[in-house]
């Protein structure tokens with residue numbers, strides 16, 4: 001398999017500024033097709049939903065198209081795609097709706113690996129309902145989240161297990177299918193954070209056993225829009241807070257206020273873009289997405305091997321995480337420099353990386369690096385290339401004392 005990264009890079013206008021965008025884990029750039037889809041929606045004219053005129057019908061079509069696209073990306077049905085401003089907002093919304101059915105003494109399981117957006121909403125909802133929180137721990141030496149521990153964490157009082165499909169700092173991909181199977185065996189629901197994972201490989205939410213699968217389009221070449229995908233029957237059973245005058249249908253019941261219609265057009269264009277990453281992929285969009293994301297993942301991991309080997313060879317660099325299954329995401333510190341100083345040094349050399357806890361709040365606390373500024377994150381995505389990785393490695397090498 002060969003991945004034509006030059007072809008892919010040419011699709012992204014922002015990459016022309018000469019910077020190495022190794023900050024994809026915090027948000028990707030967008031291809032021209034996404035920019036055009038958003039501009040096109042505004043150019044054509046859009047209106048609010050339910051009107052008697054064509055611009056309103058165009059917005060309705062955009063929403064429907066967007067739901068189909070997200071369903072194709074993660075493997076769901078359009079009627080189960082809840083759209084919203086971002087994953088965090090949607091997770092709070094779902095946590096509140098789910099927790100309404102919890103009794104004192106019920107239990108929720110969260111993980112120390114997760115982004116705080118898949119931790120805090122559950123902790124706060126549990127506190128309100130008198131529910132007990134159980135923690136799945138990370139093996140700090142490897143960055144793995146051992147699935148075996150879930151057998152002992154779930155029980156007949158467990159109502160929900162929240163877990164990440166991939167860590168946004170260590171890249172760890174836990175065995176989500178095994179974790180969800182343990183949750184289901186105990187009769188619990190599962191809420192899987194796919195915000196980082198969905199950008200880096202094929203997703204099959206049903207195969208994972210995710211009752212809810214959360215994702216954010218800005219991590220996979222789309223605009224700032226979040227989505228949670230679930231079985232419509234499951235959504236039907238929940239009663240989120242909503243206006244008396246807004247739709248009581250599913251999934252609209254979960255969507256508050258007016259949607260960013262033009263951005264939703266961009267989300268669908270982003271899924272089409274992902275489906276086309278491997279031009280040899282054929283068939284319905286769902287199949288092309290799966291094939292293309294597999295090709296992108298293989299490419300990213302090949303490039304990541306170069307990045308990792310380069311960093312591992314530097315004795316002034318400490319790397320965190322060495323999970324067996326991971327995304328192309330490196331998290332490291334440099335001796336004698338704060339993570340911010342490293343990021344500033346690299347920025348001056350035209351390399352964009354992140355410094356800090358990146359909201360992996362519990363994990364950076366457990367690693368005892370949070371108070372010192374946590375670490376530097378360099379994350380690859382399908383538009384990064386070897387020259388960018390080399391530039392990063394040269395920049396980090398310069399920091400040897």
Ligand SMILES: Cc1ncc(COP(=O)(O)O)c(C=O)c1O
Pocket residue numbers: 025026085086087088089115117118164166167168193194195196197215216226359
């Ligand atoms: C793994 C993970 N989960 C959740 C989030 C939060 O997503 P959003 O910004 O859409 O609220 C992020 C954002 O960085 C993330 O990387």
